[in-house]
Amino acid sequence: MEWIDRLNASLNYIEEHLTEEIRIEELARIACCSSYHYQRMFTYIAGLPLSEYLRRRRMSIAAVELQQSEIKVIDLALKYGYTSPTAFNRAFQSVHGLAPSAVRKPGCSVKTFPPISFRITVKGVEEMNYRIEKKEAFRIVGLSAPMKSNTEENFSVVPQLWGRAAEEGWIGKLATMMNAQPMGILGVSACFENENWKYFISVATDQPAEAPLEEYVVPAFTWAIFSGEGVCPQAIQDLERRIVTEWLPTSGYEYDNGPDIEVYLEPDPSQARFEVWIPVVRAQSGNVQ
Secondary structure (H helix, E strand, O other): OOOHHHHHHHHHHHHHHHOOOHHHHHHHHOOOOHHHOOOOOHHHOOOOOHHHHHHHHHHHHHHHHHHHHHOOOOOOOOOOOOHHHHHHHHHHHHHHOOOOHHOOOOOOOOOOOOHHHHHHHHOOOOOOOOEEEOOOOOOEEEEEEEEOOOHHHHOOOHHHHHHHHOOOHHHHHHHHHHHOOOEEEEEEOOOOOOOOEEEEEEEEOOHHHOOOOEEEEEEEEEEEEEEEEOOOOOOHHHHHHHHHHHHHHHHHHEEEOOOEEEEEEEEEOOOEEEEEEEEEEEEOOOOOO
16 A cells, blocks of 8 residues: 555655645655645545644644743744734634633643544445546536636535536536537546646537537546446545545555546436546555655
């Protein structure tokens, strides 16, 4: 499970640079994956977003410093990268439930959040159906929305785009354009390094992309393709979490730097049938940095 070791190496980097700006791209480099996939893996395995983990670790250590030294709150705010005491106070209270100025009072209680370390135990309680397929590049056409490199800023982007697609009747319109594999309504997260990140609600087709539709060519990759069904979006989110925490550690594969694809074979969210496609490459050993 070399990729788990690389994720832990990225956690060590975080601990060594808590008072500095921590770039997601650097953490992803250490973990040997894209910044998009790094953030997704971190959230699924740790159970909280990367930014929240950073905030908890910084505020945990900041509380200790306040207790054990005479450092001023404004200096502590600057030390941990906050441009104003107000922003620092807000972050501190979100973690500890009290203001930094109250920490030095007798009997004050604060919280501690130790650094985490990834250790995965694969239980395998439920079966997972998947196949590995190598696909040539294929063209999609659909509605798109820009995405931020910090994935937490995108929590509202995707639902809003699906809402627009349903309200304006684009799901049915796109279905009539579908004439190539994979057959289904596609949710494509095109999030590559050094590219403009976008999410597409689309179909595979050779028909022209007339405004407001946009075309995109999904590059050739080897894909791990998982099938599932249930009430969405919860069912597909549960499957994606299981892929990262149960399948990936012992699969002999790692994420490749490509898009994630959701293929909706039956798009009715109350009884959806779907596939999750993740780009994979054979795991490489000895890459811990």
